[in-house]
Amino acid sequence: MGTGALVSFSAQATSGDVGVTTTAPAGDTSGQATGAPLAAEGGPPTSSPNAPDKSPEPPGPGEPRASTPTSPALVSEGRTLFHEACSSCHGANLEGRKDVGPSLVGVGAGPAEFYLSTGRMPLENPREEPLRAPPHFSDAQIEALVAFVASYGGPPAPIAEPSKGDLQQGFHAFTLNCAGCHQIVARGGLTVGAAVPDLQSATADQVAEAMRMGPYLMPHFSAKQIDQSELNSIARYVLWTRDPSNKGGWGIYNLGPIPEGMVAWFLLLAALVLTARLIGETTS
Amino acid sequence: MTGRRLDHRAQRAMRAGDERLGASGGIRWALRYVFPDHWSFLLGEIALYSFIVLVATGIYLTLFYVPSDAQVVYHGPYALLQGETMSEAYSSVLHISFSVPAGLLIRQTHHWAADVFIAAIVLHLMRVFFTGAYRKPRDLNWMIGLTMLMLAILEGFAGYSLVDDLLSGMGLAIAYSVALSIPLIGGQLGYLVWGGEFPGSGSFLSRLEIVHVFLIPAALATLITVHLAMIMRQHHSQFPGRGRRERNVVGTPMWPAYALRSVGLLFAVAGILFLAGGLIQINPIWQWGPYHTYLSENGAQPDWYIGWLIGALRLMPNWELAVGGHTLIPNPFWGGALFPLFVFVVMYAWPAIERRVTGDHRRHDLLDRPRDRPTRTAIGAAFLSWVVIIFAVGSTDRLFYRLHISYQAQIHFWRAGVWVLPIIVFFITRSICRALGRSGTHPLRQWDGTLVVRRRDGGFHVLADSPEGPGSLPPGPPLGTAPGKDSPL
């Protein structure tokens, strides 16, 4: 709609948002991890042409950090598993594959732990959204894979301690930062380009890992924006949403007016219509 | 008639009343008043009784509600909102829900009653349409009914918006944008209703309360009275059957059976609504939190009777009329204002349209079965499916996503589908009606078991009482008079 048009029945051209991509950052390091890489076998590069566009945020100073178990044996087992299941998209040396999978160098234990424990990885089709599923690997295998990925550097995995969190603070922060995508009681939803998962199965640590990392299209939140105490509170709130305060009775999935409308029509009005049929004359 | 002597006291009371009011004639008329007895004639009553529950519970709630948007800090029993800033209105509803005995029960009953009230009206509207009961002399009453539907929808929206929670606050913002989108006057209209730019001046909530608690209920009560008075003047319509003619009414007298059954329905409505109000949670506003203009949540939906509008708003492509660097007709106008206006105008005009197209200006008191008027039924089904599809677009996004259909794909599909599907519904409905009409199955059966079936040549045919079912006895004398034989008056 240019200034030349005097009267226009304008339809702002929408560019069919699905699949809009811009070229992958070649050597762009503006989002790289700032944490110092841990000692690694084989000295992998700290930056890579397939680097992800968001790097996982490290814990702030003085914040608790998960201690990722690591040993040469574990890392070696992890390497074997990785080569079988992950290297086709993430490269043999975690360097990533152009337009297929990001580099995992320097991402640290958090993202690995998150994606594996929620069953989102391994991913059949890299173009599809990774969705929660029963984990492909056993706990021991996940430990090994995490140790392997962590050996390539990156921040330690974040954790959350819900018992130290404040429910009111968590509700407040969740409403402001998370409810827009995850719904007010974490029942999940929809956005343009992705389904937003409900958080009913999420553990506190998974909440922390996702928040600091920003899986798929989710934004990530640094300690500057959401410090550890707020993180604890948000995790506590998310766990609370599994059994929210349904003082009014049956919560009908806490989704709001849609299940309410269904109850009104198919339960209440249906019961009343049956009563009317009892009272009045009927056709056969 | 039964031979029992009436109680002496009852006699004295009646005589005392009649000395003063002379109402015994009217009472006699009322007691012997005949109601045709089909169950589908009770749908309007379900709506009426829901309205009574609404008024009763609403009076209670209004005694506790505070219509003020002054910001207060919450210090009440609900821990998650402790220390939170919210409007006094929202805080008062939290108080009703958590601190007033039976407060939550009555609040939830009130909200369920609103949902059921409008659902019953819509079901009643469908019955009236598909049986042709809106024809002369009832076209006037049809329009009154439509007006009541419109008022009921506005009333429900106003009611749950008074609470000022996150969900209803978002809805009010959208209502504001629809008001603003009306060409020429929209901006000033929005300013007038809200007392300034959204979220409005301090007086918005108290004015909304007056609308919800007084103005619309008074209008509804008046219209209900006129609606019922007209029905009583014209007598209720009836299906064809044994003993039924255009000029008579066959049914159950008011006293004692019909009155008892009607009262039974009233208690059933109230009972089911209170049961739901206690057992099934509705609008848990403490979980949504208070409304602020800079907050929103995913999956926010209006109550079901506004669902058709959110569907329209989502489905519309982003067309706006702009001149130079200025918007003239903003996008929400099409889905939020023009669409509902169109639907209501078509419904208001329908009796006149049908009169014009069929040339039938006679008075009708005998009803059609939907299958007997295939074209009308098909048009109604198609129009209904058009509105229902738009409603579904607004609410089934999560459902389709489970089938791996992206939101964009859903919208693009339904932009075409919303026109194509009703046409298909039209043709399917029409052929079903014609097939049913030809086969003569599912005859009407009266209270006493007699059956009416349609003959192949198009007339009707009343079978005598038959325990074995239709067709087992020889058909009775053919009935059915030529059209127009009876005076149309």
Next chain:
Amino acid sequence: MSEKEQRDGRIRRAGSLIGMLVAGRALREALRRPRTLPASPPQSDEDPRRREIPANPRAEIAVTLLLLGAAAFALGFTTLYILDGLNPQLLGIAIGGALLQLSAAAIIAGKAIVPQETDVEQRDVLLQGPQVESVLEIIESGGEGITRRKLLIGAAGVAGAGFVTAAVTPLASLGPPMTGIHETQWHRGVRLVDDRGNPYSAADIQVGSFYTALPEHGNPELLGAGLLVVKLAPIFMHLPAARRGWAPENILAYSKICPHAGCAISLYRYPLYQPTSNGPAFTCPCHYSTFLPGEGGRVVFGPAGRSLPQLPLMIDDEGYLRAAGAFHEDIGPSWWGTRRSES
């Protein structure tokens, strides 16, 4: 256009023209044809009247029990109200149960105890020609002797119009004039703060997240108050030339209020790995309008008719984010005459 396409186009146009002519003729025929009225339903000559006495003592006992049960439940409600008034489930069962038992009692009484009758009443004749004539005559006779009938009626009409106008006029006081709708609290120098009042510094804003900002010392409830603040990686930055200076350090600020229908925009997507998913965008949860922050808030999906208004930012000497000016267009939902963005 190729020759084949031209020929096809001509055939299509000719076809549709013929089709329209045929349809038009058919319609005219249908309207002109003498219509047969729809068949009336049959009218019965039988006498449907009856009166049956059920004489059902068992039903009477059932009704008695139901009534007593209803009384018990109702009393239960009162008891519960006193003992545990904050338990809506028990209270609902008590009063709902009482009402349902009452309902059952009334229905059973109405169907199985009292006499079941079918009766016939005649409908009133509604149109009574002579009466209507007589009414009209009476009304007309009220005007006997009046000479300037039309003039009086005309004057009454004018008076009516005048009074209706007068009656409607006070409505105008209900709404303030629309001055000020183009203004928000954001003008040059206003500092951005979070919802607890803490100011945002440029160093706080990181790539891959989004922040809600409000004006310092302002009223957060006003529509123009909320801002979305994001920082994008350079590859996503494609601002129009005129706005190059609006995003210091690639930090962008937009109105948080969707220009479609006024909801707060609270969905933000930022890809973890761009080649396999969509670029950064804001989406509104109400009707899913989607805007690109890297391209000046351009709409890429959804019903929003104009782009998301952008606020120019600057970084002050202490590193805090401040507005560098006011919005260049109107925020929030549009109305007749809303200013749109120039670019």
